[in-house]
Amino acid sequence: MTEADRLKDRRVVVAGLGVSGVPAAKVLHDLGARVTVVNGTAGDKQRAEAAELEALGIQVRLGDGDTLPEGTELVVTTPGWRPDSPLFTAAAGAGVEIWGDVELAWRLRGPGAAPWLAVTGTNGKTSTTRMLAAILGAAGLRTAAVGNIGVSLLDVVLGEQEYDVLAVELSSYQLHWAPGIRPHSAAVLNLAPDHLDWHGSMEAYAADKGRIYHGNQVACVYNAADPETERLVREADVQEGCRAIGFTLDAPRPSELGLVDGILVDRAFADDRQHSAQELAETSDVRPPAPHNIANALAAAALARAFGVPPAAVRDGLRAFRPDAHRIAEVATVAGVAYVDDSKATNTHATQASLATYDPIVWIAGGLAKGAVFDDLVAGAAGRLRAVVLLGADRALIREALTRHAPQVPVVELERTDTGAMAAAVAAASGLARPGDTVLLAPACASMDMFANYNERGDLFADAVLALASAPESGAGPGAH
Template sequence: MSELFGPGPDLNTEPVRGRHVLVAGLGRSGMAAADGLMTAGARVTVIEDRDNDTSRDSANLLRTLGAEVVLGPGSTDHLPADVDLVVTSPGLRPAVGVLAEASRAGVPIWSEIELAWQLSAAHLPAAERTPWLAVTGTNGKTTTVQMLAAILAADGKSVALVGNVGRPVMEAVLDTDTRYDVFVVELSSFQLHFSHSLQLHSAAVLNLEPDHLEWHADLEEYAADKARIYERVTHSCVYNVEDPATERMVEEADVTEGARAIGFTLGMPGMSMLGVVDDLLVDRAFVEQRRTSALELAQVSDVQPYAPHNVANALAAAALARSLGVRATAVRDGLRALKLGGHRIETVAEVAGVTWVDDSKATNPAAAASSMQAFESIVWIAGGQAKGTSFDELVPAMAERLRGAVLLGVDREVIRAALAQHAPEVPVIVVDSAETGAMAEVVEAAASMAQPGDTVLLAPGCASLDMFSSYGARGDAFAEEVRKRTAQ
């Protein structure tokens, strides 16, 4: 913990020194926030509703460094006295007692992202800051930041991959062992909701689809939080040409004078865009002769695993990298070197003409639809926690691709109703078991439907926590059952 060594020379302690700061939530970002605050000279209180071995270990460490820690149910219900600032976990909704009370009392509420920005960069002129390149969107964030980090590394840059993936930003800010050339930041709508002063070098919104409506009041609030990423951008606002909502966000953003709007498209790019020409990823934005020519960056085949939405992610990553002056060849080299994490259109097995694919990361309908576009004939495995979203657009759009569907999870009836209404000809098997072991029954049902040439696709369109500890655990369970079956 950095408190043992005191603040480094680049840490700006002024925003919090001597203030009483409440950290709400004791996950990894909460630990990093508390560490940074104490390093900067704040008086810190931490509250956490969970009281288990993990939280107690974290609490004991923070107490030795001088923080007050309160654990147990109800800890986040009320705002303690004389708090000057709240730094909140992204898991806490604005309606939670402590945040609602802070809002009513006029106490500022920051995300851990905002805290890291305030302590590291907000006080510096733009030319002196370590650049932050940030990505948000409903789908594809993690893939895109991994692509971006790989491209930057191929250009010889030292990269901190932080935010909603990798490690907390505050942890990297406090890292005195490494001098980073660039921060690559994945931002969720939760984190952006409580981020008020970020001035990013460049930022991208990949897409906008209904999601997390259990957290946000409505789709408009969700979109408004995503759009915060463009505010005060100094160089490039990267948007999705095929998703007009993202372009409107750029048009309405209050950016720094001189910032450019940069589009990405799977079609032929116009000027100030990146796109695809003859199976090549090309740049018509960051070249001098962009009115008349485009620069080759990579081949479509360099994007693995291939799917249209992954090509779009690669173009967004390339646009952000090019905004920082990265060489064109680094885009190709970075994409070729990248090995994405599991559960993203990952082929598990190919047996008797049937391909089994794990895309458990597809946790909302739009992500599932993007995955399904990569295959022609699908036995679709879907279900889990729908988070207030609808499948009424996905099902008719994908009906012609569906050999059948196998449904599981707490909101399986939501999907079954959409299939019954919009694709009644598609066979459906519903697995009612809520046990983790139900995946064996799911795989058996899918196998009974699949024919040679089909893809059995786990693209649930839902979150996983009703039955599994994570989308990764769900994908692992699927892969294990597929391998058991194909080994017979």
């Protein structure tokens, strides 16, 4: 009996609507399960989604996400629901199993389904997953970048399109509720404190990230510069013969990929890895060629090589890849000052990588800290900072770290909290910057205190910069774009 057969007539509760919950509810309903969707909020968007599901005969309870419906036999949750939610406490007390939508997708894979090459980490997941898909595509493989990247795994797994292999981005939330997945190979790019309010501790967060290695068949890819990722490999229960493969920005040792004189090289899957390295690509093939992004490219290459992709496809895939918007995106050069949008740097780890790319910097930062501490970030970047412009709800936390570790750096603090604050921040930064400087939006914080999301925050930054560039006597040079 297949998993799909076992779901027929089962009473299943789907926790949450949105991009994960609605497809899960539809799939379960189509398989014959008796589905009830619960959602804690009841806004216009949720009512519209509920109406769509109710038209199919699916029960929806809005405004009550805490109560477990009587007779529930399985809970399928969307990623954002915290593990300590009352619904899950009730389910655990009743002995009811809880799956995430990723676990459901894995269990519903058919015979001969495409293997998964999986990627997680505190930062760089999306770029690495998309690089991986570009490399796989360059090798002539039918593939897609899916998972936490915005494409529902359920839609892909159950769709009509056939794939040879999938590049799968997985968040810590998704991995927490996916104990059964067994990727072909997987990578943990890095580990730094993030989402600790959800996981409860750094140890729990790391453990959830480490689930991605369990059951790996060919390669567990880790960051040689991050001992915690290697520790997770050592602790993983993998299939016989699965190898630990490191990536490094230094010259690689055997069973690593790394850099030699600006060349990305492979000493893990080369024919004679003890004595030679296989050239894969040049650093100029990676966009942007910032150190942390070259590390992402090496991780993507490691997973692709684990799947048997030839070296030329690594080079061609990296050349074809285009980075996401708001990730170290150069907006314009105005009066000799470069303006860079890294709005996607929503935590200290991502911002640390961004700050390490430029010197000197006028840094625009602030927003929702999510429990972050900024002392190490500021101390490490102090020598690169020309000035800092702060905005957002938790800006005082960054200001206090600057007072402790970079008291010589001028700070402009903006109290306004409307979206127009970004234009004011750009204006303040332009007044502080000198030719040759970089004005860098790398907030180290989430955006939702002032903006709809990091995309809107970055768009408003770019709008303000382009307005500055088009102003009379702006001095915008030929590098403006």
